Amino acid sequence: MPPANTPLDGADLSTLTDRQQAWFTTARGPVSVRRYARYSDSIHAAVRSGNGRDRAALLTFHPGAYPLAPAWLAAIAEAAPETADHRRPSAAMSSVRLLARMTPDHRNGIPRQSDGSVGWSMPGASARVWPDGRIALCGTTGTELTGCLEGSEWDHWKVAAVADAGLRLLCTPEARHLTRTGQPSGWYRPFDRGHSTGLGRERKGGQMYDGSTGASCSCGWSATAASQLGARALAEIHRREATGGAPG
Secondary structure (H helix, E strand, C coil), rough: CCCCCEEECCCCCHHHHCEEEEEEEECCCCCEEECCCCCCCEEEEEEECCCCCEEEEEEEEHHHHHCCHHHHHHHHHHHCCCCCCCCCCCCHHHHHHHHHHCCCCCCCCCCCCCCCCCEECCCEEEEEEEECCCCEEEEECCEEEEECCCCCCCHHHHHHHHHHHHHHHCCCCHCCCCEECCCCCCCCCHHHCCCCCCCECCCCECCEECCEEEEEEECCEEEHHHHHHHHHHHHHHHHHHHHCCCCC
């Protein structure tokens, strides 16, 4: 494998000539890129696994996606497993959908197509993933990020991270910060947490109430408050600060 000396971050892939292959470095490992400009003008990129030897993903980009390709490739390299084989990913499609952060919610369930794939959408972009490792992310402007994740080491978490990274590039700016508020921790027995006594509300059976609630955002931000209302307030503050919005 030729040495990779050029950082992928900020690389202009449109400068590659027809059939030219180039190697780039990422924080995790090397990425090989080859451009086919004479007929279809597309770029094929291969992402190596963590050991630097096995191919973990093969992606295809058309000119409209060239500016987004380096960031998505770097995210795929970061999520790639340590090794890759020639089997299908082990990820369960319903689990990928549940773990994806770049999604409004899961209240409509997880409809699955006859081919086993699952899809979801958000403002400005949509995603679909297949059991055989294929992934297609489409923006409403027509830009597409497509490819195939290779090897059984691709689990639900890793596939969801790849989908999230691509959707974050394609979606509308306000959709990059989708916040969620969880449920309070609820009732518990003090001895289960190593406490001899508890503080707060108490009911029969010696149980204590814990109102602490978590809030999270699709960008990766998370926080915990003493109550569900407090968690919602923290999520609102984060969303307002992240998007530059005015108080509601």
